[in-house]
Amino acid sequence: MTKGCQFLRGLTALGLLLSGISHLCSAEVSDLAAISRFAAPSEEWQRGTEIAIEEAYRQCFKTYIIDGRLINVRMPFAENNERSELAETDLVIQGGGKSNPAELWASIDTILASEDFAHYIQVLQDGKEKVLIFDLASRRWTWTRDLFEIARMKAQAYRGLPHRPYVLHNGQDVGGTDVYNYLYCIGRLGMDCSGFVWHVLTYTAQKAGVNLRSTVQKALKLSRKLDPGQFVGTWYFDSRRPELEQVPDAIKNLRSGDIILFRGSDGRAVHSAIIQSIDMQKGRIRYLQSTDEAPLEERGVHESFIEFDPAKPDTSLKDPALRWTQKRYPAFPGEKASAFSDDGERYRAFPEFGGGKVVRFKLMNSVFKTLNARYK
Structure with a gap:
């Protein structure tokens, strides 16, 4: 890409689709348009059903700029009352796992632009090892830097529950799995x-x-x-x-x-x-x-x-x-x-x-x- 043409930085969550590339300079628009044509399902698959199914599949992915990084986010799995056996409450998700991708991406856009998600990203990148604790029932999360808890996770002495999963994080870069964890545990949405x-x-x-x-x-x-x-x-x-x-x-x-x-x-x-x-x-x-x-x-x-x-x-x-x-x-x-x-x-x-x-x-x-x- 042309020097001087850079993606907008500093935005916590900026949805980026090839159909919405107004955030890019003209040289990048041209490059992405070429990539889009090259990657079209009709270029890769021969049969009409294969092409249509691939198009439907690709609707379940979206690229975001999160804290200056391009992250390809896949549609989470989500099912009503999954992991509810010990929660003492129903764990209902948006649309019951049956919503279409467009509806879900609209909600995900809002979630990834929230102050809570921005705080989550900040905590993940503080440079310190930690254990994240998600609570699906309350849709809240917390973390601990307790060395004993970290050691237990490393020793595979897992203390989480189905509705309260624990995740060990190195305190460095944020990736797609971190975004997935937040959407699944806190956003409570996706497709079964x-x-x-x-x-x-x-x-x-x-x-x-x-x-x-x-x-x-x-x-x-x-x-x-x-x-x-x-x-x-x-x-x-x-x-x-x-x-x-x-x-x-x-x-x-x-x-x-x-x-x-x-x-x-x-x-x-x-x-x-x-x-x-x-x-x-x-x-x-x-x-x-x-x-x-x-x-x-x-x-x-x-x-x-x-x-x-x-x-x-x-x-x-x-x-x-x-x-x-x-x-x-x-x-x-x-x-x-x-x-x-x-x-x-x-x-x-x-x-x-x-x-x-x-x-x-x-x-x-x-x-x-x-x-x-x-x-x-």
Whole structure:
């Protein structure tokens, strides 16, 4: 970029989108416009459904200037009453995990411009090690520099509770994980797994001129005043409703827009993700999901992959020969680890109930044909 053209400094939280680059000088506008064209989904993906799903996915990311640093913020994972087992109160989040990205980013803009967040950033960068203590019920945070508490955290003697997570911080630079912790614990907003899948499905269907919201609204016999997205959870994807169909999970049967379901110990589906693309030549499935059981920098909405042998398209997703690259970790270091090391183990789990499965909205068959015909 041209010398002398610098980003505005000293602003605690300044939203930066390619559609809102008035904060940059003309040379930077030109550079970012070129980057935007180069990074367009249509340049990277060939099929129309892949492009539409990627567009919906990218709506879950936004770049901010925070204390002079460019930080790419991903949409947090958030679910009503998650971590409430010891809180003695409900832990309700904005929109119940079903709000669309535009609504959530508007709230996040306000949160990151608040005095409390500015104070949080100041404390993090005071040059001293500390333990941050978040309280989800009161939406407050505090910190301690007590050497004993710091030593306990380093020794993995974790003292946090589900609704009061502890985080060890080195007192130096602020990163995306610090912003995520604040948004998740104090902002109390984000998208749960089915809320994200629903967002992707409705956006993709709309690109083909199909109103999936209306279809589900009628199927559930909801009033027109009610948003069907508030009623669509993973339980719905796992139901035997006529607007859905189960897809045999051999790789050759899968397509973009299919929903991957993971079961819990009681046999019910407890997590959902959506397939973005399947590369039969390279042997790779890319799927997208919102969860916080992931590496720290991936918590929230993120991409995941399944690697397979292109010569074996009949392989089931339950085949242990597949390589699921998504590792599973506790949301906060020190908490109890997931029972499964990766998504593959999780998908194959609970075979007495059939393990995981793949489902598809029947309407997505026409969406698939319509969108892909545009990009032949």
